[in-house]
Amino acid sequence: MEHALLSASSASRWLTCTASPRFEAQFPETTSEYAEEGRLAHSFCELKVLKKFTTSIKPSAYKTRLSKLKKEPLYTDEMDQTSDLYVEHLTEKAMGYDSTPLVNAEVRVDFSEYVPDGFGTCDCIMIGGDLLDITDYKHGKGVPVSAEGNPQMRLYALGALKKYEPFYGGMIKRVRMTIDQPRIQSELSSETITVDELKAWGETIKPIAQMAFSGFGEFKPGDHCRFCRGKAQCRARADVNTALEDFKDCLLPTAKNIEQAQQNAGTDAPAMLTNDEIGELLVRGQHLVQWYNDLEEYALNALLNGEEIAGWKVVAGRSNRTFSDQEAALAAVIAAGYDESLVYERKPKTLTGLEELMGKKDFAEKIGQFVVKPLGKPTLAPMSDKREPYSTAAADFSGAAQGEQPGASS
Numbered sequence: 249m250e251h252a253l254l255s256a257s258s259a260s261r262w263l264t265c266t267a268s269p270r271f272e273a274q275f276p277e278t279t280s281e282y283a284e285e286g287r288l289a290h291s292f293c294e295l296k297v298l299k300k301f302t303t304s305i306k307p308s309a310y311k312t313r314l315s316k317l318k319k320e321p322l323y324t325d326e327m328d329q330t331s332d333l334y335v336e337h338l339t340e341k342a343m344g345y346d347s348t349p350l351v352n353a354e355v356r357v358d359f360s361e362y363v364p365d366g367f368g369t370c371d372c373i374m375i376g377g378d379l380l381d382i383t384d385y386k387h388g389k390g391v392p393v394s395a396e397g398n399p400q401m402r403l404y405a406l407g408a409l410k411k412y413e414p415f416y417g418g419m420i421k422r423v424r425m426t427i428d429q430p431r432i433q434s435e436l437s438s439e440t441i442t443v444d445e446l447k448a449w450g451e452t453i454k455p456i457a458q459m460a461f462s463g464f465g466e467f468k469p470g471d472h473c474r475f476c477r478g479k480a481q482c483r484a485r486a487d488v489n490t491a492l493e494d495f496k497d498c499l500l501p502t503a504k505n506i507e508q509a510q511q512n513a514g515t516d517a518p519a520m521l522t523n524d525e526i527g528e529l530l531v532r533g534q535h536l537v538q539w540y541n542d543l544e545e546y547a548l549n550a551l552l553n554g555e556e557i558a559g560w561k562v563v564a565g566r567s568n569r570t571f572s573d574q575e576a577a578l579a580a581v582i583a584a585g586y587d588e589s590l591v592y593e594r595k596p597k598t599l600t601g602l603e604e605l606m607g608k609k610d611f612a613e614k615i616g617q618f619v620v621k622p623l624g625k626p627t628l629a630p631m632s633d634k635r636e637p638y639s640t641a642a643a644d645f646s647g648a649a650q651g652e653q654p655g656a657s658s
């Protein structure tokens with residue numbers, strides 16, 4: 249698959265760390281099972297949008313393509329259901345227009361007027377009246393993604409405007425950008441801005457994009473490092489995280505270290521950390537842990553590939569005993585005179601398993617009233633986290649039926 253150096257999906261990274269695109273380019277592109285699952289789910293979405301909104305696919309061709317997709321090794325019933333939901337959401341949007349809008353799926357757009365060589369693919373574009381609407385389907389369920397101020401969506405929107413403005417003249421005045429992440433967000437995340445606002449934003453990022461493209465950008469580590477291909481080998485990130493300087497007092501409590509710490513103890517700094525200092529250290533520690541995990545992953549792969557990492561080797565981790573042929577082993581137990589009911593346990597499916605079995609709609613209709621969502625246990629989170637602060641009063645009343653708790657999800 250062709251990729252732009254400054255891709256829309258990595259815009260939040262290169263808009264901050266302008267050195268990252270050229271730095272990353274040295275490392276091979278990799279994929280993961282999650283990414284491949286996402287690709288397959290997108291194929292379902294595209295196919296269903298074409299069937300629902302266009303005449304470009306005959307019913308027989310649709311059936312053939314759908315059954316082919318269902319034979320893919322990574323296929324899950326959930327993909328079929330979430331792509332149905334995606335089409336339902338799009339249908340609701342289409343019904344919001346005064347007249348039938350134009351709907352297109354998997355549209356390649358070019359935003360190189362703002363970002364050198366910039367292009368990408370919009371999952372769905374809808375145009376009607378004065379509104380251009382873009383929807384991005386996200387199959388991942390790790391982190392909820394917001395459409396508010398989302399540079400990926402804005403770049404797609406700029407590309408879509410470039411493509412369709414010549415046909416619609418000055419009719420398009422507003423742009424709505426929506427992220428549909430049905431596996432973790434029951435609500436769509438949307439932002440609507442005017443075409444003028446969007447273009448003005450495009451102008452503000454032009455110099456940053458040029459800097460990122462030029463190869464003379466600046467390294468700026470942060471949360472965005474998480475998805476950077478150079479995350480383990482980036483010196484700038486290491487320098488920030490060589491919180492070794494900042495964490496120099498966090499030494500193992502050996503007798504020598506304790507003695508040293510006692511000698512170092514100044515008179516002006518209080519012995520006890522303040523809550524403000526703890527807040528700051530928690531933030532630094534988070535980055536440090538993430539960075540250390542990335543280093544570990546890199547070193548393990550390097551060693552497995554025959555490279556050397558000074559002072560480290562690979563060993564076999566812990567493993568549990570298992571049967572080489574479980575069916576044969578169980579048959580032998582029964583043959584030895586043990587009753588089958590003692591050998592097998594009858595277990596109900598989990599809530600998620602039943603939802604997958606029944607589909608979200610049937611599940612909600614038939615057994616939704618039995619679903620409760622207790623308040624999760626108190627968990628530390630940064631202020632930027634979108635969840636409501638934990639309330640002990642709410643904890644006392646938790647466990648209400650799902651229908652009584654707006655926004656509850658499994």
Ligand code: SF4
Nearest residue numbers: 265469473476479482
């Ligand atoms: S790891 Fe972080 S700082 Fe280094 S290039 Fe990537 S995004 Fe920039």
